[in-house]
Amino acid sequence: MATFTVVPSDSPLPEAERKALMAEPGFGRVFTDHMATAVWTPEAGWSDHRIGKLQNFSLHPSAAVLHYAQEIFEGLKVYRHADGSLWLFRPEANAARFARSAERLALPLLDEETFLTSVTELVRQDEPWVPAYGGEESLYLRPFMFASEGFLGVRPAAEITYCVIACPVAGLFQGGVSGVRLWVSTNYTRAAPGGTGAAKCGGNYASSLAAQLEARDHGCDQVMYVDGVEHEWLEESGTMNMFMVTADHELVTPGLGTILEGITRDSILRLADRHGLTPVERRVSLTELRQRCADGTVTEVFAAGTAAVITPIIGFNGDGFEVKVADGEPGKTTMALREHLLDIQHGRAQDPFGWMRRVL
Structure with missing residues (x-):
């Protein structure tokens, strides 16, 4: 299991702006202040585990993911309970499926404990973004892994980036469940x-x-x-x-x-x-x-x-x-x-x- 170094964002969204966005977050449109990342190479394995500011990636135009779609992802949610505590739903199952998907796409294995640590530490850092108890709102987590090596040959990439981002989401049936x-x-x-x-x-x-x-x-x-x-x-x-x-x-x-x-x-x-x-x-x-x-x-x-x-x-x-x-x-x-x-x-x-x- 890896340890994630936490580097807090130097420009978190002000509380008033965050609350305004969370009032009507929709799905996948509003994102929290931080993200978890790590990088894999054949020589070093997984390294540079960190929780840092949400920011854009810089990729070479030949990055393998852009040409050969070597990537995988997961989706899971965090819920706030009545006492204010925060809970993940079955993250171990997501971690296990992530590993199976990695094997099929010829990507390196991310051990399940590191997966769990990455999502847990990101949630702790962005706790204010977890919606209040009382409705169907939750914080959606998107762990993903992609081939970031710049190379046009058809083979498994030799540089892989892992990331977790998060977004508060409303229930999909705001006006009542319909068929x-x-x-x-x-x-x-x-x-x-x-x-x-x-x-x-x-x-x-x-x-x-x-x-x-x-x-x-x-x-x-x-x-x-x-x-x-x-x-x-x-x-x-x-x-x-x-x-x-x-x-x-x-x-x-x-x-x-x-x-x-x-x-x-x-x-x-x-x-x-x-x-x-x-x-x-x-x-x-x-x-x-x-x-x-x-x-x-x-x-x-x-x-x-x-x-x-x-x-x-x-x-x-x-x-x-x-x-x-x-x-x-x-x-x-x-x-x-x-x-x-x-x-x-x-x-x-x-x-x-x-x-x-x-x-x-």
């Missing part, structure tokens, strides 16, 4: 066996943008991916994992392999039995989804991820079909799972799994 409609795309593929679908890397998200535009062109809020061979097997909903609640009390989600192993996904599966549900991970076909929504044996569908926690899905459109889920409103079980998870994160409910890690 979304998904476009089932057969033009674009999320991932394939042997690809990077199980890694959290920027290339996966860049390639999803055209599919998002396609969904909006068809009057839908997001895309629903199916496999790239048969165009039949459900994978992920945009940037989130998908779940079905069935009439016989199963909570069904597509199995892993080509999709991202979501931490919210895993958390919901572990909460299932507390809501009278049997968690099931298996292949789910588009045909099954359409038939079971039509005959009522699928009663609710939702998507899950760090940003929105749980988003109800009220319908699906595709080439030549439209599917309505139940009565077209957010489901009762969906909302109960969402509230349960939020209550654990914000300290309003017991944490029987030891998911929360205290920072301050």
Whole structure:
């Protein structure tokens, strides 16, 4: 585990300006005063661990990340509880997934304790930026690693930069939780066996943008991916994992392999039995989804991820079909799972799994 040297910013945002920005932070638009950084080379390994002023990077135009997208990232949140204490949600799981993503993108391993130290020390330095207790607001952390070496050859880079930045974020459903409609795309593929679908890397998200535009062109809020061979097997909903609640009390989600192993996904599966549900991970076909929504044996569908926690899905459109889920409103079980998870994160409910890690 490395020690991060703290060099406080010489120009932190004045309190009044910070509070004004935090009143309506949105998502990913307002950033805190500091960032954590470290640099890796084959000769020195990881070095220059520091918490310092948030500032721009200086990169050579040939930096490998700009040409070959050798990079990975994570996303996790910090919550302020009623007593003012600060808590991370399952950061060990993020650290482990970061390591798996690094291996897939031929990046150096950052040990899990150093990952945890970097996010913890950044939060401690920027504690005033963590939103107050009482709503769905939180501090979002974005650890990332990228190939910063200036070199145009196609090989793993010999200089890597690690960084963590942070931004206060509002809940995504400010006017109340509403459902979304998904476009089932057969033009674009999320991932394939042997690809990077199980890694959290920027290339996966860049390639999803055209599919998002396609969904909006068809009057839908997001895309629903199916496999790239048969165009039949459900994978992920945009940037989130998908779940079905069935009439016989199963909570069904597509199995892993080509999709991202979501931490919210895993958390919901572990909460299932507390809501009278049997968690099931298996292949789910588009045909099954359409038939079971039509005959009522699928009663609710939702998507899950760090940003929105749980988003109800009220319908699906595709080439030549439209599917309505139940009565077209957010489901009762969906909302109960969402509230349960939020209550654990914000300290309003017991944490029987030891998911929360205290920072301050």
